[in-house]
Amino acid sequence: xxxxxxxxxxxxxxxxxxxxxxxxxxxxxxxxxxxxLLGGVPMAWMTRWPGAFPIVVDEASGARFRDIDGHEYIxxxxxxxxxxxxxxLPALADALGAQARRGITTMLPSADAAWVADELASRFGLPTxxxxxxxxxxxxxxxxxxxxxxxxxxxxxxxxxYHGTVDEAFATLDDDGAVVARPGTIGAPVDLDATTKVxxxxxxxxxxxALAPRDVACVLAEPALTNIGIVLPDPGFHxxxxxxxxxxGTLLVIDETHTLCAGPGGATREWGLRPDFFVIGKxxxxxxxxxxxGMSAEVxxxxxxxxxxxEVDTSGVGGTLTGNALALAxxxxxxxxxLTADDFARMIPLAAAWTDGVQATIDATAxxxxxxxxxxxxxxxFCPPPRNGRDGAAAVDADLDAYLHLFALNRGILMTxxxxxxxxxxxxxMADVDRHSExxxxxxxxxxxxx
Numbered sequence: 001x002x003x004x005x006x007x008x009x010x011x012x013x014x015x016x017x018x019x020x021x022x023x024x025x026x027x028x029x030x031x032x033x034x035x036x037l038l039g040g041v042p043m044a045w046m047t048r049w050p051g052a053f054p055i056v057v058d059e060a061s062g063a064r065f066r067d068i069d070g071h072e073y074i075x076x077x078x079x080x081x082x083x084x085x086x087x088x089l090p091a092l093a094d095a096l097g098a099q100a101r102r103g104i105t106t107m108l109p110s111a112d113a114a115w116v117a118d119e120l121a122s123r124f125g126l127p128t129x130x131x132x133x134x135x136x137x138x139x140x141x142x143x144x145x146x147x148x149x150x151x152x153x154x155x156x157x158x159x160x161x162y163h164g165t166v167d168e169a170f171a172t173l174d175d176d177g178a179v180v181a182r183p184g185t186i187g188a189p190v191d192l193d194a195t196t197k198v199x200x201x202x203x204x205x206x207x208x209x210a211l212a213p214r215d216v217a218c219v220l221a222e223p224a225l226t227n228i229g230i231v232l233p234d235p236g237f238h239x240x241x242x243x244x245x246x247x248x249g250t251l252l253v254i255d256e257t258h259t260l261c262a263g264p265g266g267a268t269r270e271w272g273l274r275p276d277f278f279v280i281g282k283x284x285x286x287x288x289x290x291x292x293x294g295m296s297a298e299v300x301x302x303x304x305x306x307x308x309x310x311e312v313d314t315s316g317v318g319g320t321l322t323g324n325a326l327a328l329a330x331x332x333x334x335x336x337x338x339l340t341a342d343d344f345a346r347m348i349p350l351a352a353a354w355t356d357g358v359q360a361t362i363d364a365t366a367x368x369x370x371x372x373x374x375x376x377x378x379x380x381x382f383c384p385p386p387r388n389g390r391d392g393a394a395a396v397d398a399d400l401d402a403y404l405h406l407f408a409l410n411r412g413i414l415m416t417x418x419x420x421x422x423x424x425x426x427x428x429x430m431a432d433v434d435r436h437s438e439x440x441x442x443x444x445x446x447x448x449x450x451x
Contacts, residue, residue, distance in 0.1 A: 001368040002448050009399055012447060016406040020051040023410070026068045027056045048417050050406035060087035062427030065414075073414045074432045076422035081258055084283035085338045086427040092286040095333035096326060105324035112328040116292075119335050123265045124256075126278050126294030131323035135257040135281025136164030138293040139220065141317040142277045143168065145295075146218035146251045149302055156210055156219045156250075158201040160389025162227035163220055163255050164281075171196040173390070200388040201225055202234045207241065211248040218251040218277070223267035226258040229381035229392035229419065230372035242274055251299070257281040257291075261351075261377035261423060264341050270375075283339065288330035338426055347376035347424040350433050354378050354422050357437025364441070365448045376424040407443040408436070 021028060031053035034040040039047055046054050055067045063086060066072050078084050085092075099110075117129045132138035143155055143166070155168045160182075163169040170185045171192040179193040197216060199206040210216065219241065225231035245252045254275035256266040260283050263270040268278060276299050281291030295303070306315065321327075355378045358371040362380070371380040383395030405415050413436055415422060422436065 002366040004367070004400070004447065006399070009403055009447060013399065013403040013406065016403065016410055017052060019410050020406060023071070024051070024053075024055060024067070024069050028053055030056045030068065045417075050402055050409055050417070055409075062086050062088070063425050063429075063432060064427075071412065073409070073412050074428075074435060075414050076424075076428075076432075076436065077414050077416040078423050078425055079282070079287060080416055081260070081423060082282040083287045084260070084423060084425055085286045085334050086425040087287070089286050089334065089338065091337040092288070092330060092333045095329045096288065099326050099329035102325070104326045105321055107320055107324075109323070110325035110328050112325070112332045113323065116328050116331045116335075119332075120280070120284075120292055120294060123335070124268055124278055124280065124294055125265065126275070127297050128300035129292055129294045130318075131327065132281070132291040132293060133289050133319065133322055133327070134164060135255065135279055135291045136166055137319075137322075138279045138281060138291045139163050139166045139169070139253070139255060142253050142279060142293050143218065143220070144316050145299075145303060145306075146253065146277070148306060149299070150217040150249065150251060152215050152217040154195060154197055154216045156197045156199065156207075156216045158221060158225065158389060159198050160228040160393050161201075161220070161222055161225060162258070163222075163279075164257070166220075168192070168196045169220060171198050172393075173198050173200075200390055201231055202237055202387050204237065204240050204244070208244050211244055211250050214248055214250075216248070216250050218253050219245055220253045220255060222255055223259045223262070223271065223273060224374050225389055225392070226374070226377070226379075226421075227419065228389045229383075229386055229395070230374050230377065230379045230421075231386050231388060231392060232372060232374065234387070238271060238273055245276075251276040253277040253279065255279040257283075258377070259374065260284075260339075262375035263344050263348075264339055267375075284334060285327060285330040286334035286338070288327055290327035290331055292331075343426040344376060347426060347428070350424045350428055350430065351376045351378045351422070353430060354424070354433045354436060357433065358440055360437070361441040361444050365444050367444060367448065377421060379419060379421040381420065403447070404440075404443055408439055411439045411442075413439055 031040055041047055058066045058068045063075055065075050120129050121127055157169050159173050170182045171179050172182045174180045179198050181188050181192050197210045199210050252275050259267045276296050278294040351373050355371050355373045358380050362369050369382050370385045381395055382397045386392040408415055
């Protein structure tokens with residue numbers, strides 16, 4: 001296996017940083033004129049992109065965007081899934097404009113509400129639905145419901161999972177197996193071991209032991225981990241997860257905000273999963289903030305008394321903008337025109353080709369890395385294929401990340417920040433994939449070249 005020369009890596013990274021600064025003068029200027037924004041950006045982690053400052057976007061369309069310096073990029077980030085359907089969908093823009101002229105929010109249902117619920121039920125297989133503004137909100141609401149239905153206080157998550165900014169999910173295991181806050185967590189309201197149990201993904205023995213005391217309201221799970229490198233489930237894992245939850249009276253929440261990439265009905269449809277609650281966000285609105293959560297018929301029946309009560313407005317579920325007409329119009333416009341079975345029939349082979357391109361470079365250079373694919377999403381990581389989040393986290397290499405991301409960005413390719421993921425939209429082409437394969441090969445070959 002090839003060993004990375006760290007001094008060479010540092011030198012190449014410095015070269016790419018200089019190139020970035022030299023070719024983005026207008027974005028550099030913009031970064032010095034945002035004194036009223038905390039950290040100079042409207043959302044704090046926008047500063048985590050490669051380069052000395054964030055690039056400023058001028059316009060985005062399909063699978064591409066242009067910055068204010070005039071550079072065009074192939075976008076494999078797609079708003080970290082929020083723009084999975086592609087940027088600036090014409091049907092979405094038309095629907096948003098038309099609905100805005102008819103009213104944006106009234107705290108009453110619009111004519112699109114029934115269509116959206118029917119479509120979500122058809123795609124994902126759960127009969128009853130509610131709306132939210134983000135998947136984080138949807139997860140928070142579902143955790144309240146699970147605690148209400150079970151009378152239990154704790155939640156179980158898998159180590160290095162991702163469920164938005166849900167407090168209970170910012171938990172990890174320390175070297176002694178104790179539940180502690182994830183690195184970087186700020187302002188946690190309580191010690192996380194008071195609310196959360198954590199086990200490693202694919203560890204069924206640990207899962208069974210954690211649920212045995214019957215103090216866990218629900219397991220909150222992604223079908224596959226997606227935010228610490230793609231970690232796929234072992235064969236039989238999900239069947240066993242469902243059986244253990246049933247046996248211990250624990251509800252099962254499946255969060256498909258990222259794993260919608262598995263197909264038009266997500267991994268739940270593709271793999272035949274049977275969640276009690278299901279959460280979906282980001283992509284269903286084509287970029288408009290909106291999310292939804294579904295539930296089984298049994299859960300809906302059990303929830304009916306609480307939801308129909310006079311005090312539902314103080315239940316901690318929903319908000320005045322939830323289910324607004326603009327958001328519902330966005331979901332209808334998006335799901336009626338894109339992210340269809342035909343779209344996935346194009347997108348998944350593109351992700352397979354992207355994976356093959358990365359693997360070819362890994363093989364040619366003998367770097368000890370891996371690449372995994374999940375539907376129309378793929379990701380490379382600096383370790384053998386991980387079976388859990390702990391293995392993925394141990395392989396994090398910030399210097400390698402920065403070099404590879406900046407190398408790609410300087411050549412017109414945007415990857416998802418924080419990790420090394422590519423997501424395909426219906427607007428991507430094989431030429432886009434081939435360009436990434438070419439650039440990735442150039443970056444890694446230069447990195448491992450002798451001398």
